[in-house]
Amino acid sequence: MSHRIRPAARLCLPIVLAVSSLCASAQEAPVAATSPAPAAAVPLYPLIAERSKAIEQKVIDWRRDIHQHPELGNQEKRTAALVAAHLKALGYEVREGVAVTGVVATLRGARPGPVVALRADMDALPVKEQVDVPFASKARAQWGFANVDVMHACGHDGHVAILMGVAEVLASMKAQLPGTVKLIFQPAEEKLPNAEIGGARRMLAEGAFDAPVPDAVFGLHLVSALNTGQIGYKPGPITASSDTFKVSVKGSQTHGSQPWSGVDPIVLGSQIVLGFQTIASRQVNVTKEPSVLSVGTFNAGTRYNIIPDAVEMSGTLRTYDNEMRQFIIKRMGETASHIAQSGGGTAEVRFEADGYAPTVNDAALTAKMVPSLQRVPGAQPIVIPKGTGGEDFSFFAQKAPGLFVMIGATPVGRDASKAEPNHSPRFFVDEASLLVGVRTLSQLTVDYMAGAQR
Template sequence: MRVAFRCLPTLAALAAAACPVLAQTAAPSGAESLYPLIEQRSKAIEPRLIAWRRDIHQHPELGNQEKRTSALVARHLRSLGYEVKENVAVTGLVAVLHGGRPGPVVALRADMDALPVKEQVDVPFASRSRAVWDGKEVDVMHACGHDGHVAILMAAAELFAQMKPQLQGTVKLLFQPAEEKLPKAEIGGARRMLAEGAFDGDKPDVVFGLHLSSGLNTGVIGYKAGPITASSDNFQVSVKGRQTHGSMPWAGVDPIVIGSEIVMGFQTIASRQVNVTKEPSVLTVGTFNAGSRSNIIPDGAEMSGTLRTYDDQMRTFIMKRMDETAQHIALSGGGQAHVHFDEDGYAATVNDPALTARMAPSLQRVPGAKAVVVPKATAGEDFSFFAQKVPGLFVFIGATPPGQDADKAEPNHSPRFNPDEASLLVGVRTLAHLTVDYMASAQAR
């Protein structure tokens, strides 16, 4: 995710309290016989699951640089009998396993990239890696749980291979690079995988994804219908004034005053121009740069920030109003302004309501876990692009040990992010139950 993945402050409290949980529903015919296999075999795989995660954590790789990780995954999948296509969107993998019986195609996604973060967790497998990012050498760490996501899907892949004769459909695995975006707004990740044919051939009927979250305790699976993560759009604002001496502002045009008014004007868009009862939005200016001396009014000012929304129409409207607001405020002060949005923005991740209702009972059946409805998160996720092509369901897997306050845990993207490794088994079982239940229920329809 692009920003620190931290759900609303009440997330852990909601999970611990009486969150809405659907009544238990009978298992789909043909899937129930696989549940003991999922529980037993996933437990048997757990030591290797943890070892994979630690190995990947110790050797993190940034977006489009995940060559070691990709090679590790490819070797594992080929040993299990998967058809593997490498170098999709630079370092991505698409792997297919046809079950013993015909049925729907279920896609499962894991993101592989790490972040330019210096690790501060004292574990034997801590990262000491460095790499070049946007022309600079940086420290690298898996600070968002993607190492766990890869290990989870590798273990789930092994489960499916072991259950191949009983599988009532096809599994398509998507090991995705560059979820955390790339320098200079380069298009990568999910969008590039789709552009390079990730959904071609065996086109998925549905796609499932998950994300480890320190905002929930281990054993909690968080889900909701509709928007679950926000769109993520970075923007820059350029303000043009006219330089003059700081003692004679009337002899020039002050871009700092204009820029300040633009920042305040942006806030009225979110608070006064959109229907806040429909969906919330967040508009943040994070940088403001101008000037070189205290007694010089500069020629220009530059700002940047992020926009988060959950509705495409609202997203488009706010973008339009931001540029109009900046231009008109600048004009009123005798200057000029322009708002530019990076082309690599992410849409909101929207869980298909019908699919969510259909699979909620499956989440409840995951051994050793409890499924709860959680609030939407303001973080962004490019899983959204997969879910725009076919119905999708994205869930959060709690990763803070039971008994610890998840609201006080180090958030995703922190240099001290340290997920509970017991959460990995919950992730494997979650993907397995969603897959076999969807396949079986599709057969019954």
């Protein structure tokens, strides 16, 4: 769902969770791990705990630096340079400039084993910061045709810092790793102006998952809807697809006092809006997965007594099932066209090419890795409901079994249900959550690699 704070926020793709339903529906995971720890991984657990704690302040410093210097999608040159320099110093094989500013790095363990991909997104949002911290952003940048304020209002600064920390932890145990780590530092998760294709899809098109090909991919997202220490997860869909559509309705202009002399596109457009709602409520199996179809803009006319020639509308479609997504898209085109024809007009529905698929956690992988989440020091894994925000991690998870988790970022003792949501100019990250993130990705990586050695 979108919390539109200011007009520029319409350009963004939120990963906002439904706070009230999340807090009401979250379930604590069983305290005891459901399967024994992989024997080859157990000696590495103290190293994960100790080495992640030892670099905690470095991770915090990286996050503050990136936060103070945010960059929009495909403009993350400073961030990417910081990441690449760090990874090269650690001995990773580093490829830069993937999908404009993306960084792909590979660490080959001393022993053979599976390939694990870890992803962090790097871009900020066109939002003016309202958080009173010494490292608050004062940055501005060009976004489309506008010069905008820029802020890390969705936690991507934390994601980059976390993965930089994970890179250091895993590099320090390279001699004990039974497998290969592939790090994906991705630009443009929040989409680009003018429906340009970027981010995960462009990274994949430019070989981010090639040679070596990942056997699994893990990702995380900082969210204010959970408290620090909580790790939210669920098998199956965890975030929705995100599609932008536009509708053009053509009529015939005439005087408002004699509508019979023309074709009123405002009436036709209004009927189309209502017709769209019957697709979600009457034409798809609501017991399978929910869907959201919302018209957000409706523009027509210039004067009170003139029936205009045309109506332009736009909106968003959110689904959790690709088959349902394609069915709704098809029915929207048919519904709009037939309603318009019934009144003597025409209508066309156009979907932007930059839409995101739903992020679906692989059920078998999730079940396998829940015990690993339970082993993260100082953390509490909980089952959460799916959210209506979108994430292009979905495309990585289509290429390899994926697990995407939510890391709580609201300080313990504060009511997370009342915290400012992601994409708010007042979005706040408890920096203690960064250590949880480092340990989570490190634990998942080590356990997955060692588990394949059974």
